[in-house]
Amino acid sequence: MANYSSFGDILIIAPLAYGVVGALRKFLDLPRRLPRGNKALNWIWVPGVLLYLGARALDVRSTNLDDAYLLLVLSVVVAVVVAVRDYRPARSLLLAVSPFLLYKLVEFVVESPTGKVPKQYDAALDTTQGFAIIWLITFIFIARSQKKQLEKERLLREEEDKAKRLIEAQNAELERLVNERTAALTHQAEELRTALTELKTTQAQLIQSEKMASLGELTAGIAHEIQNPLNFVNNFAEVSAELVTELEEEREKPDRDLELEADLLADLKQNLQKIHQHGGRAASIVRGMLEHSRASSGERVPTDLNQLADEYLRLAYHGLRAKDKSFNATLKPDFDPNLPPVEVISQDLGRVLLNLLTNAFYAVKQRQQRGETGYAPTVSVSTRRVGDQVELRVKDNGTGMPESVQAKIFQPFFTTKPTGEGTGLGLSLSYDIVTQGHGGTLAVESREGEGTEFVISLPA
Template sequence: MAHSAGYGDLFYLAPMAYGMARGLSRFLDLPQRLPRWHRALNYIWVPAAVLIVISLAFSFKSPILGDVYWLLVLFALLGVLLALRHYRPARTLLFATAPFVVYKVLEIIIEDSNGKIPKSFDAFLDTTQGFVIIWLITFIFIARSQKKQLEKERVLREEEEKAKRLIEAQNVELERLVAERTAALTHQAQELSGALVELRTTQAQLVQSEKMASLGELTAGIAHEIQNPLNFVNNFADVSAELITELEEEQLKPDRDLELEAELLADLKQNLLKISQHGGRAASIVRGMLEHSRTSSGERTPTDINQLADEYLRLAYHGLRAKDKTFNATLKPDFDPALPPVEAIAQDLGRVLLNLLSNAFYAVRQRQMRGGEAGYAPTVGISTRRVGDKVEIRVRDNGQGIPEAVRAKIFQPFFTTKPTGEGTGLGLSLSYDIVTQGHGGTLSVTSQEGSFTEFLISLPINQAG
């Protein structure tokens, strides 16, 4: 059993202690966490130099000098670990170092005046030394793993905070643009209202058509202005995804931590792609909301359902034809000539019919574009019938049909079967509310996948009664 460090060992203990101090300082980031301790550890070799000078000056040679210095170093390192006990890797190192310090103290106590260990303690100290060394090495690796994990969490938090700040900045800018545009549109709406009042006295029908056209232009202006900041969010997400690809190429360099960077980059790329997807979704919802933003007087008046249905059948058909000149479909109106007027809000009910008919034309067009069906003729029909004290309006198409699993959710807000960018899932939800809450009626759907879809509107004839 070798004896503890003696006087001659001071010459190599000092550099060893300095190296340990520097390594601990780097591992625990002492320049940032404990700058005073960092500066003090830079002079940990000074006590050894002082002891050497004293021993040379007074010709004092004793093994206890090395032991004293070694204990001083160990307790200094323990002091650093205690000062950083709130930091998990420091606590682990403290737990790892404590048995080693106890062992060294015990060794110094057991050794004789010549710095040698009695042979009777050799076996015990050899076993203890092996244990504390294994213990120390094990927990050093654990502390290293903990530091990597904490660093990974820190980087992830920084990235999340950065993304959060960017989103908040875009939200502030979006709110500012919306406020500015709203003020401008309010002024324009006031001017249009004055013009419409003058026209209403001589040309009531022309005033109504002009009002709808003007409001349509305003709606398009609102959508255009809101779309710009939303496009910025989407573009930022796409650019960020490209930057991630470049960073993935950068991680191939030999001096990078490939495992850590690959995991972080994969998470960030996924988050940015979600920003892009939801940005596109938000833009689509805004468009859908604006399409349904027209207000009505809210007053029920006797309404010719046959005339209303025929008007919106033509409007929906020609609206789709305006987008696709090549599209043609067979129209099948079937109206009950004895149908009495129905107490209804004509504008709101027209919105419902326009939505159902537009969906019907969309369905038959999709089936036609899919191809592969010889002799297929796109057909949309609308019929009216009186059933007791109610009026039934049926909108039927021979499109692709609606799967059974989808029909249960068809009237839920924001649920749509259309591809991203083509539907918001607001139309049927608003239509359902207008029919059921606004008119006290019912709206239901029947469908056979690959064959047809039929929506049934049932309205009481006399709302007041």
């Protein structure tokens, strides 16, 4: 066992103590865990130097002051370790230093003032010293291993925290992007809703415009078509007035001719029947105009398609002639006399016929204006029963259509007419009326430069 007999050993212990304490400060990370105590440990060498200077000044030549200083250093180390005992390696160091401190304390107590240990304690203290040193070294390694483990755990936590912060940053960025995208989509949705509202309004206006254009065509045709029965009514009324006058004169004669009176009454009766007949015709035309102009009721009623087709054939023809007095065309009605009444919405189907016939007359007029020799504008309408279907065909020998136009003819807003002469909704609405409103079909067959035929098929 080493036995310090000179206080000069303090000068060796002091720097060693400073180095050990410095390693302890670094090992336990005292600048962060115990900042005030860490600063105080910078002066651990001062008590040793003061003891040395005091011993020199007092001329103390044999003492165990070096053990006292060593005990002081060990006590400080134990106090520091206790102060940071929450740190697991510090607890291991506390276990490591405690036996050595106890050994030094016992040695200090049993030593004589000259630093000698009684012989009866010498062997026991040597054994205790060896055990304390082995214990100290073992637990220092344990503490070092714990520190490495804690360091790995700390680095792992830092990586996890870094990854967590990265994920949180990414989530925040994604949330920001989602919010921006949501705001953009909401704005786009608002714009689309506004555009859809405007589109529906425009669509309603265009449909109404198309209906008014159709009504205009119908009105022009009616103005001419109704003129004939009105002329008959006026003429027969005038003739009837003359017959009444002649009858009154004959009755005032003293010698009345009863046979002549009978003939006059028969003529008058016949004229009144003609007036009633043509008045009914005029009333029928007016009634058809009113039905066409008002909104569809959606109710299907048995309808004579032959009469409906013939009426609208003449109305469409006279409608075009109202715009162009020089236009003439040959009308070819070909109706199946055995065709049964078909349940349709007459005003809707009338709009379809008027649109198809107006287009047919427009096509033959366009071809006529080309000045082809021997060309005679012709529009025909025919009906026939085909199985459980009724076919209604509208045919013209006009300009015809290429296949590229036929593929688009029923699309909304598509038109071959110049700007201002068509909205491009007529055939689209007609197609919807036939297919959706009546469960039928509307097809077109055309050859460019030869003519066009529209075929309406309806359930019989």
